[in-house]
Amino acid sequence: MTQSLPPLEELIACHECDLLMRHPRVGLEQKACCPRCGFELVTHRSHMRRRSLALVLTALILFVPANFLPIISLNLLGQNAVDTVWSGVLGLYNAGMEGIALVVLLCSMLVPLMKLLCQLFVLLAMPYAELRPAACYWYRVYHHMREWGMLEVYLFGILVSAVKLLDMAELHLGVGLGCFVALMLTQVWLEVTMSPHQVWDALSEKEDGHART
Amino acid sequence: MRALDAGIIVCSECHKLEYLRQGEVQHCTRCGARLHARRPDSIARTWALLVTAAILYIPANVLPIMTVNFLGKGAPSTIMAGVLELVHAGMVPIALVVFVASILVPTFKLVGIALLLYSVQRHQPMSARQRILMYRFIEWIGRWSMLDIFVIAILVALVNFGNLASIEPNLGAAAFSCVVILTMLAAVTFDPRLIWDNTFGEEEIEREEGEPVSGDNDTGRESEASAPPSNY
Numbered sequence: 001m002t003q004s005l006p007p008l009e010e011l012i013a014c015h016e017c018d019l020l021m022r023h024p025r026v027g028l029e030q031k032a033c034c035p036r037c038g039f040e041l042v043t044h045r046s047h048m049r050r051r052s053l054a055l056v057l058t059a060l061i062l063f064v065p066a067n068f069l070p071i072i073s074l075n076l077l078g079q080n081a082v083d084t085v086w087s088g089v090l091g092l093y094n095a096g097m098e099g100i101a102l103v104v105l106l107c108s109m110l111v112p113l114m115k116l117l118c119q120l121f122v123l124l125a126m127p128y129a130e131l132r133p134a135a136c137y138w139y140r141v142y143h144h145m146r147e148w149g150m151l152e153v154y155l156f157g158i159l160v161s162a163v164k165l166l167d168m169a170e171l172h173l174g175v176g177l178g179c180f181v182a183l184m185l186t187q188v189w190l191e192v193t194m195s196p197h198q199v200w201d202a203l204s205e206k207e208d209g210h211a212r213t
Numbered sequence: 214m215r216a217l218d219a220g221i222i223v224c225s226e227c228h229k230l231e232y233l234r235q236g237e238v239q240h241c242t243r244c245g246a247r248l249h250a251r252r253p254d255s256i257a258r259t260w261a262l263l264v265t266a267a268i269l270y271i272p273a274n275v276l277p278i279m280t281v282n283f284l285g286k287g288a289p290s291t292i293m294a295g296v297l298e299l300v301h302a303g304m305v306p307i308a309l310v311v312f313v314a315s316i317l318v319p320t321f322k323l324v325g326i327a328l329l330l331y332s333v334q335r336h337q338p339m340s341a342r343q344r345i346l347m348y349r350f351i352e353w354i355g356r357w358s359m360l361d362i363f364v365i366a367i368l369v370a371l372v373n374f375g376n377l378a379s380i381e382p383n384l385g386a387a388a389f390s391c392v393v394i395l396t397m398l399a400a401v402t403f404d405p406r407l408i409w410d411n412t413f414g415e416e417e418i419e420r421e422e423g424e425p426v427s428g429d430n431d432t433g434r435e436s437e438a439s440a441p442p443s444n445y
Contacts, residue, residue, distance in 0.1 A: 005219055008230045013216035013223045016345065017409040020216040037345045037409070074371050076378060083371040088363075091370035097382045103390050104366045107359060136244040140226045147397070150356050150363075156310070157363030163307045164299070164364070165371065168283075168378075200227045204243045 014039050043195040049123055049202070055190040056120045062183040063116065067109055069176030071158055076169040084176055085109060085154070112149040112187065118142035119194060126202050136203055143196070151184040215409070222250045252404040256330055259403045263326050266395035269388045270323060274316075276385030279365050283378045291385060292316060292361060314360040315389070322358075322396045325351050326403060333407045344408045352400045358393040362386060 005011070012023045014034040024032040024042065031043040045051070070082035085108050092101035118138045125131035158177065165171055216223055222233045224241040231239065231248060239248040277289030290298065292315050299308035325347055332339050365382050372380045 008221070008232070011216075011221070011230055013221065013228075013230055015223060015225075015228050016405045017341075018215045018217055018223065018406045019409075020214055020219055020221065037342065037405075072367075072371065076372075076374055079374050079377070081371050081373055083367055087370040088366035091373065092366050092382055095369055095382050097387065099387050100362060100366070100382060100390055103359075103394070104362060108363065108366075133245070136227075140244055140246060143226060147352075147356055150359050153357055153359050154363045156314075156357075157360050157367055160307055160311060160360065161364045161367040161371070163304055164368065167302065168372075197228070200229070200243065204229075 012041060014041060042197045045193055045195050045198065048193065048195060048198050049126060052119065052190060052194040053123050055186055055193060056116055056123060059116050059183055059186040059190060060120065062179050062186060063113060066176060066179035066183040069179060070174035071176040071180060072162055072165075073172045073174055074165060074169050075172070082174065085180070107148060107150040108154045111145050112151055112183075115142055115145050115149050116187070118145075119190065122199060122203070123194075126199075132203050139196075139199060139203065149187075151180070151187060155180060155184055217250055222248055224248055225252065251406060251410075252402060255402055255404040255407060256334060259326065259330055259399045262395050262399040262402060263323065263330070266392050266399065267323055269391045269395065270319065273319075273385055273389035273392050276388060277383045278361065278385040278389060279368065279383055280381045281372075281378075282376075282380070285376060289383060292389065295361075311361065311364075314357050318354055318358050319389075319392055319396065322351050322355060322400070326396065326399050329403065329408070333410075341408050345405055348400075348403070348405050348408065355393070355397040355400055358396075359390070362390045362393070 006022065010023050011020060013020050014037060016039040017034060017037040019034060019036045021035075021041075026032050026042050026044045028044055028046045032041045033039065034041055067085040070084055073080060073082040089101050089105045089109070092098075092104060118141055122135045122139045122142070125135035158180075162171055162173075216230065217233070220233050221230050222239075223230055224244060224246055225248075226246040227241060227244040229241055229243045231241065233239075233250060240246065241248055274292055277291050278295070280287050280289045282288075296308050296312045296316070299305075299311060329344060329348060331337065332344060365380075365386050368380045369382055372378050
């Protein structure tokens with residue numbers, strides 16, 4: 001049976017249900033989904049590298065103000081308190097909850113930052129053959145971290161706590177919140193733009209051409 | 214047909230195809246990841262994580278997750294109490310969000326993953342398509358349960374006015390974050406291809422009879438050259 005199969009390069013298997021198919025021809029800005037389970041197999045984005053690089057840099061620039069500028073400030077009987085993502089981590093740590101402090105630190109700051117750095121490195125290393133093994137490694141690391149970055153969940157957390165505090169004290173939204181929203185949107189956009197299939201293809205190409213990115 | 218039937222395994226990291234070589238530890242030629250036909254010990258590992266999560270689920274819901282000190286009075290509150298408080302304050306939509314994120318979702322995940330495991334182990338004749346949708350939903354929604362943890366982090370940092378008002382995190386929060394992390398890990402260790410391995414025959418027949426083969430556009434045809442039709 002193996003003899004009658006086309007070469008492996010012309011085949012693709014669904015990652016979620018293991019269905020074997022011929023590799024579809026996908027045009028620019030088109031995607032192909034698994035006919036059996038609907039999993040997205042291949043997406044082809046135009047100018048993937050350039051667009052992703054722009055988004056990664058934007059996100060990295062936004063990262064610092066989003067995490068260290070005040071998100072909300074609270075005024076209670078003349079006393080003022082500000083909250084940043086970082087102060088949330090510190091607050092938990094000081095309250096003796098080191099474990100949760102670590103989880104919050106990872107999910108809302110470290111993992112998103114590491115994800116962005118991995119993506120930046122992969123995108124930069126793409127045209128250089130000697131950097132590709134390292135890029136492959138970091139792109140794998142990125143895939144493992146993917147769902148552990150929880151910026152959008154954190155944003156909802158901000159909303160819920162703001163509502164909880166509304167009737168207790170005076171609330172002001174800070175600059176940090178704007179940056180945080182922008183960071184989250186950029187990151188979501190980046191994840192849509194940087195199609196993994198294209199990245200892997202670019203990373204496995206021989207030196208002869210990097211036209212496909 | 215399945216890739217595995219053709220002696221092909223898929224790299225779990227970069228999705229490259231490789232021929233399976235029996236009795237050999239294989240690594241992906243593109244990204245270097247260890248290759249497995251299916252995620253190793255998927256069912257046992259997922260069960261282990263799930264049972265641990267189910268045990269921690271009890272303290273997570275019974276123990277207080279935070280204590281609100283307001284003008285000298287301290288009131289510990291559990292997850293459910295927090296939701297009820299929001300309802301009493303008239304903020305039903307937000308209460309609903311918190312209820313869904315911190316009570317419905319963890320419960321649904323525990324039950325859902327257990328159901329998936331059971332159906333795969335016992336070869337239950339359930340629709341594979343429905344189960345894969347459930348799996349994807351569980352995988353996607355898992356992270357949203359962290360909402361309550363983040364709320365606690367923000368509140369603890371913000372409400373810190375000494376005796377006047379302060380909020381302290383409690384042990385329930387630690388248990389709850391463990392439940393969320395363990396169920397997320399359980400979703401990662403579960404191999405969705407097991408769902409299709411079991412119900413392979415029926416689904417294929419069903420598909421051949423009526424449904425269109427195409428996905429969004431231009432999608433892959435099954436490699437018709439590879440297997441006799443009766444094999445489907």
